[in-house]
Amino acid sequence: xxxxxxxxxxxxxxxxxxxxxxxxxxxxxxxxxxxxxxxxxxxxxxxxxxxxxxxxxxxxxxxxxxxxxxxxxxxxxxxxxxxxxxxxxxxxxxxxxxxxxxxxxxxxxxxxxxxxxxxxxxxxxxxxxxxxxxxxxxxxxxxxxxxxxxxxxxxxxxxxxxxxxxxxxxxxxxxxxxxxxxxxxxxxxxxxxxxxxxxxxxxxxxxxxxxxxxxxxxxxxxxxxxxxxxxxxxxxxxxxxxxxxxxxxxxxxxxxxxxxxxxxxxxxxxxxxxxxxxxxxxxxxxxxxxxxxxxxxxxxxxxxxxxxxxxxxxxxxxxxxxxxxxxx
Amino acid sequence: xxxxxxxxxxxxxxxxxxxxxxxxxxxxxxxxxxxxxxxxxxxxxxxxxxxxxxxxxxxxxxxxxxxxxxxxxxxxxxxxxxxxxxxxxxxxxxxxxxxxxxxxxxxxxxxxxxxxxxxxxxxxxxxxxxxxxxxxxxxxxxxxxxxxxxxxxxxxxxxxxxxxxxxxxxxxxxxxxxxxxxxxxxxxxxxxxxxxxxxxxxxxxxxxxxxxxxxxxxxxxxxxxxxxxxxxxxxxxxxxxxxxxxxxxx
Numbered sequence: 001x002x003x004x005x006x007x008x009x010x011x012x013x014x015x016x017x018x019x020x021x022x023x024x025x026x027x028x029x030x031x032x033x034x035x036x037x038x039x040x041x042x043x044x045x046x047x048x049x050x051x052x053x054x055x056x057x058x059x060x061x062x063x064x065x066x067x068x069x070x071x072x073x074x075x076x077x078x079x080x081x082x083x084x085x086x087x088x089x090x091x092x093x094x095x096x097x098x099x100x101x102x103x104x105x106x107x108x109x110x111x112x113x114x115x116x117x118x119x120x121x122x123x124x125x126x127x128x129x130x131x132x133x134x135x136x137x138x139x140x141x142x143x144x145x146x147x148x149x150x151x152x153x154x155x156x157x158x159x160x161x162x163x164x165x166x167x168x169x170x171x172x173x174x175x176x177x178x179x180x181x182x183x184x185x186x187x188x189x190x191x192x193x194x195x196x197x198x199x200x201x202x203x204x205x206x207x208x209x210x211x212x213x214x215x216x217x218x219x220x221x222x223x224x225x226x227x228x229x230x231x232x233x234x235x236x237x238x239x240x241x242x243x244x245x246x247x248x249x250x251x252x253x254x255x256x257x258x259x260x261x262x263x264x265x266x267x268x269x270x271x272x273x274x275x276x277x278x279x280x281x282x283x284x285x286x287x288x289x290x291x292x293x294x295x296x297x298x299x300x301x302x303x304x305x306x307x308x309x310x311x312x313x314x315x316x317x318x319x320x321x322x323x324x325x326x327x328x
Numbered sequence: 329x330x331x332x333x334x335x336x337x338x339x340x341x342x343x344x345x346x347x348x349x350x351x352x353x354x355x356x357x358x359x360x361x362x363x364x365x366x367x368x369x370x371x372x373x374x375x376x377x378x379x380x381x382x383x384x385x386x387x388x389x390x391x392x393x394x395x396x397x398x399x400x401x402x403x404x405x406x407x408x409x410x411x412x413x414x415x416x417x418x419x420x421x422x423x424x425x426x427x428x429x430x431x432x433x434x435x436x437x438x439x440x441x442x443x444x445x446x447x448x449x450x451x452x453x454x455x456x457x458x459x460x461x462x463x464x465x466x467x468x469x470x471x472x473x474x475x476x477x478x479x480x481x482x483x484x485x486x487x488x489x490x491x492x493x494x495x496x497x498x499x500x501x502x503x504x505x506x507x508x509x510x511x512x513x514x515x516x517x518x519x520x521x522x523x524x525x526x527x528x529x530x531x532x533x534x535x536x537x538x539x540x541x542x543x544x545x546x547x548x549x550x551x552x553x554x555x556x557x558x559x560x561x562x563x564x565x566x567x568x569x570x571x572x573x574x575x576x577x578x
Binding site: 051052053054055073074076077079081083085087088089090091092100101103104105106148 | 338
């Protein structure tokens, strides 16, 4: 398979922080590739280096067969970029934003209108084409940002946390659009801190933590690698103040709370189930439900990074742009 | 060679698109036009009311100030604003070089500054009843002045990522230039050390050039020195803007 993105020893050092630490990975033609990691792991910095928005301190990268150090402009002709925060011109209409993007990417004059119309229709924004983008909702802006990134029919689409901060309906719409784009042949490089999103969309996932890639594989293989670990999901009534007691049980390596349930990561499920029944009896608790689960990508992530899933669930703080040491 | 020429033409076309976009969303707005027209007059009146003034010195000074504030003032806000809102990243991610972006940004300011100072020239010449001896040379001076001040605007805003950071140094520099550059007080009447500083400022050459074109007292050598100085300043400001931006971005 043809490699469309190759990062070799890619490193970014800011004065006070090593944002991306000697990372290596490859993305293949037509692949949906995810870079998964918590906030501040180095995802945004990686995407900014690959798309020419910041220079690597060390290492090299090839995008669409062009070395980004020496042939950056050529590489950028083949790439569409959707940043984490929509960066459209609020003062301009949706139509004018797309036409300006088409001009920058060298779309021939006689094709610009046709392409802008197609994309606005595809993204459900054609009726609002004359409106100022400043009046758009966050979801509409995100859709228009993706449309602008597609104006020149790029071979590779980079998306930095495309569904962060969006409502469920907008997120689902964007995920479906991305799946369709990938089916039509575009290679997609997506960063996300939503584990479920990476699991649903990506054919391969690289897990990044503190600037280092700690695993690269497809989600199913990552899950299979930790199958010797078991997960028990249990719900008690009442369920307050139980986390410490659950952590204290033998063979329990980690506990997380998911809604009204506790998720226990254990070495030997049957032994722990017995302990849980004893615990319920001793504390006059009623067990509402108990299940053993197959490992999810989240479990694989927890095992690989040693981080709790709550770290990933937290929304990103608004980022001050371009400040040295601001990494995402 | 052919590919290189094609790439250059493409870069120029893209710079013009950036300039058109900037002109539309930042420059040609009524508050900016009003600011560009009124500010030079207000500064001039604040200084000259009650003092004897010479019309041949007044008009070149006012027009040069219009170019300085028109081409440069909005410019020094537009770039930090784009960096703060993230729209500058859109340009960085596009297949254009940093130099093309800077040329585009400067062209937007240049065009606005030129239109504004041309309009200013027509208004003040008509109102004062003054005679313009060499209108083409005067127009040439206006064009060159707008160019250099727009490049200066981009250059002084290049290190900053937000408007509050960018405004104080830009304003300080422009106001100092107005006092030292021969707009209000002839450079020759300044103390020697201030004259030395004055000759390091592009406004001094712009005012002198416009003054010569207006009065018809052309000293070829001096006019050529003014032209050369403004061209050198423009190239220097462009190069410095690219270098500064390159450093602060990466």
